[in-house]
Amino acid sequence: MEHQGVPDATRGVAVAGRALSPADLDDVAHGRARPVVDGAALASLGAVHAAMEAARAAGAVYGATTGVGANKDVGVGEEQGEHPRAHGLRLLRSHAASLGPVEDEPTTRAALVVRLNQLLAGAHAGLGAGISPPVLGALAEAVRSGALPTMHRFGGIGTSDLAPLAELGLTLVGERPWRTGSVDPVPLGPADALPLISSHALTLATASLALVRVRQLLLAGLGVSALSFLALRGNGQAWAPRVHAARPHLRQPQVAAALSALVAGGPPPARLQDPFALRTVPQVLAPAFAAADALADVLALEASTPGENPLVGADGVFHHGQFHAASLATALDTLRATTFGVLTLSAARLALLLRPEHTGLRAFLAAGPRGSSGLMIGEYVVQDVLAELRPGTAPMTAGTVSISLGLEEHASFATQGARALRHTAELAPLVLAVEALAAVRALRSAPDRLTPGAAALFAVFDEVLDRDARDAPIGPDVQRVVERVPQLALLLRLEG
Template identity: 35%
Template sequence: MIAPGQARLPALRAVMEGGPLALPEDWRAVVEASAAALAARVAGGEALYGVNTGFGKLASTRIPGDQLAQLQLNLLRSHAAGTGPLLPRPVVRLILALKALSLARGASGVRPVVVEALLALLAADVLPAIPARGSVGASGDLAPLAHLSLVLIGEGEAFVGDAVLPGAEALARAGLAPLALGPKEGLALLNGTQVSTALALAALFAAEDLLATSLLAGAMSVDAARGSDTPFDARIHELRGQPGQIRVAAALRALLAGSQIRESHREGDPRVQDPYSLRCQPQVAGACLDLLAHAATVLEREANAVTDNPLVVGAEVLSGGNFHAEPVAFAADAMALALAELGAISERRIALLTDPVLSGLPAFLVREGGLNSGFMIAQVTAAALTAENRALAAPRSVDSLPTSANQEDHVSMATGAALRLHDMADNLAGILSVELLAAAQGLEFHRPLQSAPAIEAAHGLVRGVAAAWEADRVMAPDIAAVKALVERGRFARLVEWS
């Protein structure tokens, strides 16, 4: 049960991953009151934006009463102008949930049947086919939400299982009737930040798992390179006071606790300090953790917000700009920095492990070097993904372009900002997969000594899908197999947070 305005991120993640969404029964009363207040204003002959007027630059055009239903249909059809690949189904589930929760707060002037129609699609797993591109993140996510809304009225297309079917057929298979739109209901459905917010939330959930995975990979690399755990001493981090740094250092200490490899070189090691990619993990990953925590706060607020326009507040109809997704754009841009930096420091650890001068391990982590190239090109792959993420990390929120004949003259670009995070997360998963393979290989040069329990468990996960590297073979399947584990959160679950 999720109350409108009170959704928490774990509950939303559960819905995204296939769980049900149920609302407390008391939502209907406030929604009915909002719809009644709007109907009274329309009956009084008042000009209300998007209810009995045109949209955007056409807001001064008055629409006759007998054409109000057609106005909403025309809005959905004309605004369904998206392009590109279809959004992933889990993201669409989250969009449906966010839109239902927003409308159920009773400030949008829609009837309860509209909320019920969204919940019915979610319950039946009839998921609108939404092209990924076409929103600038202001006036809401108009094009993608129009594609979603078409399915409600029996048009557009929807996923039913793995098939994409015409909207009318998809509804019929689920036993659902098309929705007949009332005044403002089309506008309320497609005006809002639910697409950009859902994309950013899905990326946040992935980023949180990837950050935890990066700590496990980093700890494994420390032991593979016979690095020191002194830089993770709590006293160092308490003197700085950065909360993410303190938490990351604690997680790294826990990951390395009990390592025989660490104990074997605690005395007599000629190295005074490790390279930054090992030593400064708390400072780098901790800063990333703080960025993700801030983004989570912003996105949780946005997930609970009412972001369409105009809004019905009591008996008044107020025009404003809650559809402007600047908070989401800023959160997405911050998350991009975190994803890029986690990949950058991981790639440097891979380079360290493959360099015999820095690591003390065989060149490129393979015996009989020369005959075998080992991890030489795997490191190059990681470097390529790192470079791509650096380019993708450029901020999108500052790249406004005016739309709608300059009526909508400043936009957030939040949807593109959030969409690019998914490519970045995919790249980071690839980089971390190479590091996990390299670090697992490095550990084996220290046998029979064992690393710490969580690191050995991670080593076991790697070796469950990729054999040790004794002689050159095709590496791409190994990277793909480990990446699949990374994306399923198998390594992230081995990290204990204090």
Template identity: 30%
Template sequence: MEKSFNYGTGHLTIGTCLDIASGKVKGIIAPAAHANIRASWLEVGKIVEREIPVYGINTGFGPLCNTHIPEKDTCTLQYNLLKSHSVGVGKPIPTEIAKLMLITKVHALAQGYSGISMKTIERIIWHIDNDIIPVVPEKGSVGASGDLAPLAHLFLPLIGMGEVEEKGNIIPAAEMLKKYRLEPIVLGPKEGLALINGTQFILSFAVKAVKRLHQVLQTADIIGAMSLEGLMGSARPFDPRLHNIRPFKGTRFVAHRLFILLEHSEILNSHVDCDRVQDPYSLRCIPQVHGASRNAWLHLKELTEIELNSVTDNPIIFNADDTISGGNFHGQPLALPLDYATVAAAEIGNIADRRCYLMSEGRYGLPKLLTPDAGLNSGLMIPQYTTAALVTENKTLCFPASADSVPTSLGQEDHVSMGSISGRKLHQVLDNIEYIQAIELLYAVQAMDFRRPLKSTPVLEACHNYVREHVPFINDDRIFADDIKQLHKIICEGSLLKIVNTIAEKNDIKLDNDDEFRIY
């Protein structure tokens, strides 16, 4: 039986949201939500009929909020709103993000505070179910008064305008409607405003970022453990007793993962009595650094899930005589944690770069630049240049967009969040980190090979062997960009994580001891 989710009445999690987008779960409108939607729609009708002044229903927008709109023009007002606010520029956002925008918008509207019609919501769901996704430019939102420009583009196809993507092809919305014998939606009072007022652009980037950053963090622990083995580092700093006396959630979680990943390793046990007093920070402090980023991820996850189940448009319709023009559209509650998560993500790249450098120095019994014949061969000298470039680029992306505000709407909107930029920047940082991790993986497996015949644990050996199936041992110089590309694919597909989970399950190894750090 197909799994389903009840828009408007169910509790939407990040995992469920992603599953709806991927087609694993079908979003539906249950009778209770249907009743709420209809009740709110009827209240808007009363507002128009009684000429009760309510923002965006029978008034102008922004600085024109005191301009009265006659009843006969209230529907035209909504069409004009969609057209005039479609001012986005730049490349289209990823199709998955646009689809998440549709899903999150439906869930917010279906709670019954937005005064939108059932037929409009049904058409949006039709786009989701048929994977016909509007084209949305990436730039133009200031993240307050809602993500106005992106949402306007998102819903132009409802009225036969704009463009959609269908099976990889971009076509005019008017052509799409004709193809499927559909008529443009006739917008009623408040509908245009309900569609474009909200945080769904910021929110959808946050939803996807929670998943991507989670994979980056899980992968970082695995590769960090492999690097530690290659450098013959100590697992003593991961002793749970150490972290129980400084009990940050993320730190304890990472320390547990590393302790279990390295337990009973031949490489580790071979040097327990060596005279090395302590390791460099990039090894010894993995729990503290990776763990701090885990805490930031946990905060982002928590706030994203609150926003997923919130109503973020304006005004809010309780009934015809009780409407509130508030600020639920303001993106600051997500802008700040997105900026925080961007810094947290960048630090995962910073410490990984340091481990790459450490493995290339020729210390702890490793050959310089991890090559048997340094001099004739440059070995793994230059890949670390790439990690250095990427971590520096990430640093430039860490300036918090939410620290800035440029007044808009003739000063009516005099503080804005810029959270849309925060969301986009986080994904740029994650793009770079996935390449950094590919390069660290290249170094780590090469370093582990110089410890043969000693072996690591079953989990880390399985990861090593999988990499060696795709990237051979480096004897002589070659085009390392090809290796990096192959490893980048492994990182992005989550192949290492699948291997780790399979081996851990087979050997009854519990790597993750806190369900709070899961998405599903």
């Protein structure tokens, strides 16, 4: 086990077109770190812009000299007697749907940082969007100063966050007011509109912030599992590192070793073989940790590479399908499904904790007069939350679509997958919190079952929970546990 450091509010996070981790993005989004824009990378993008201008002058460039979607073969711009800026402004205005909830400020801030970082990646790849220096500079200034546009949720299906990013574009050119702060409006270049909206920046921001919460949840789940194991006098043979080294699925040996260390020296086991809720914790937690790692890798790659359509470089224009977020959608689907398995196993442990034949304590861990209900309602709450989350475990990648006169006939729905992961991150702590409350109550009644390895985890919750266990609303205690989930996660870390 290793203690994780608390983010330094004075710490700078480089926005340079290089690797940008979900954890760094989360720190910037919530004001625990400040973005530091790489001026050299910003300046070097002038060459990519010059390549775009040359390509536009030489022939057809999708979205710059043509319409978009089913209008891909329709010429636009100066040859049709339009002002060079007119088509781009029409594109932004038509795509800024302005529908749905307004995204919160941390998610919006993270989206701007991602969008700038993706554009700066063109400086290193020699292949980029070709956005004009004034628009690029205005976006960089918004990131530096913390200015935020208003971005509505609806209008993306995993083939770029078209509608909300069009709102960003209109804000940069002065047609929309800034939500927070301000940046002087800039003129839109002839080839700026499509590159601004050809990105999954908002989806990546949503997924990244949710992933940080889910990782905290999984670590907390590891700790809560250990507390329940001790309260239930589990048999440590199932978690023996030697067993898991013999079939080393990804992350499983580390999970088993961490769990085994926490419960070492615990009470003699109450059973030769435990129920699945205890026996299979490493097998269920490990795929979720592995899925979180895989999603982090996809997010870091997507946030630090150019993916606009088209891309331009010294060797010409490339029209492509990099806007299709199948890898991201698949990683999101996997993490939601595996996290749900962690939650259902938590619910199963809660059921054991409320049964006297497994704990040797009163039914429902009740106190007070006979017939007291104790934590009986906790199971109802947990099953309600699980029912709420269950539809979100369905793979978003199974969706089908045919839009833009049938020209665009496939989508990843990564955007919806990211929102579903955020919903999981918001509600899932309630499930673990009810289990943790039950485990702490049980260990308070049988303190001899607590081990030195788990004492610090127990203390995180014990110090804030009501000591009067007689029947009363459990909501305040559950909320206190939810608030302590990040603190518990800080005490735990998987090696490797």
